[in-house]
Amino acid sequence: MSQGTIIHGVILGAFCLGFGVVLAGTDRITHEPIAQRAIEDKQASLTQVIPISIHDNNPVMDVVSMTGQHGKELTVYRATKGGQVTGVAYEIYGSGYAGEIKLMLGVSADGKVMGVTPLAHKETPGLGDKIDPKKSDWINRFKGLSLGAPPKEKWKVKKDGGQFDQFSGATITPRGVVTAIRVGLEFFAENKTKMLEAR
Numbered sequence: 001m002s003q004g005t006i007i008h009g010v011i012l013g014a015f016c017l018g019f020g021v022v023l024a025g026t027d028r029i030t031h032e033p034i035a036q037r038a039i040e041d042k043q044a045s046l047t048q049v050i051p052i053s054i055h056d057n058n059p060v061m062d063v064v065s066m067t068g069q070h071g072k073e074l075t076v077y078r079a080t081k082g083g084q085v086t087g088v089a090y091e092i093y094g095s096g097y098a099g100e101i102k103l104m105l106g107v108s109a110d111g112k113v114m115g116v117t118p119l120a121h122k123e124t125p126g127l128g129d130k131i132d133p134k135k136s137d138w139i140n141r142f143k144g145l146s147l148g149a150p151p152k153e154k155w156k157v158k159k160d161g162g163q164f165d166q167f168s169g170a171t172i173t174p175r176g177v178v179t180a181i182r183v184g185l186e187f188f189a190e191n192k193t194k195m196l197e198a199r
Contacts, residue, residue, distance in 0.1 A: 042060050042077075043058075043060050045089075045104045045117060045119060046059050046060065046077055046089050046104070046106075048104070048106075048115055048117040048133075049089050049104050049105065049106025049114055049115035049116060049117055050077075050079045050087055050089050050106045050114060050115070051114060051115075054079055054081060054086040054087055054108075054114075055079035055080055055081050055086055055087070056080070056081050056082070057078075057079065057080045057081075059077040059078055059079045059089065060077060062077065062078045062079075062080060063075050063076060063077055063078065064076040064078065064194065064195060066191060066194065066195075068090070068091075068187065069092075069093060069183065069187070074090055074091065075090065075091075076088050076089070076090045076195055077089045077090065078195070083198065084109075084198070085109055085195070085196040085197075085198070086108065086109055087106060087107060087108045087109055087114055088106070088107055088109075088188070088195050088196070089104055089105060089106040089107070089114075090104070090105060090184070090187075091103065091104055091105075091119065092104075092105045092180045092181065092183065092184035092187075093180055094176035094177050094179055094180030095172075095176045095179075096121055096122070096123050096128055096172060096173045096176045096177075097123055097124060097127075097128050097170065097172040097173055098121070098122040098123050098124065098128065099121075099122050100120075100121075101118065101120075101121040101123070101131070101173070101176055101177060101180065102118070102119040102120040102121065103116055103117065103118050103119060103177065103180060103181075104116070104117050104119055105180075105181060105184040105185075107184070107185065107188045109196055110146075111146045111147065111185065111188060111189060111192070112144055112145065112146045113142045113143055113144065113145050113146065113181065113185070114143065115140075115142075115143060116139050116142050116177075116181060117133065117139070118131050118132055118139070121173075123170075123173050124170070127167060127169055127170040127173070128167070128170050128172070128173035130167050130170070130173075131173060131174070131177055138165070138167070138174070139177070141164070141165075142181055146185065147182070147185045147186065147189060150162075150163050152182070155178060155179075155181070155182035156175070156178060156179075157171060157174050157175050157178055159171050159175075160175065162178065164178050
């Protein structure tokens, strides 16, 4: 092995080591702020689906891990007041025109929708993005509803024989959201005991 090759190897090794130290240092410095930001984002989402008036705890810190749809691990955020669980929130998923729609669903202890808010989607601007409360009040129409009101068979868009409006020129997105909420309410009904049990 020539001396030039050894020198190049040493330089490359030193460069890699230095880069590794910089990456490790950056990760150490940014880890806590990133984690804090994630908690703040989660709190903001929960505030939209769990009224502040129904809890005296921080739902981000009171969680139950469960197995959700398709075997995915699901975190259930619990709102409590005076030690009693007053409501829960968890992520639900629907199929939209442009792919998966991720939402946060809030459900009261008696099984009523407290709120729904989109967390991520790729729906068409001006059509499917009307699920965003900043663009339309459509998603707020679910508040106060439950599996029995309306009846389960009416948890569809009007085009499919249900009671919920679709958007002009966009049926797939609202259909996916309505189905996701219905399935989310069914999940609550099936797992209510575990979600609401005192600790």
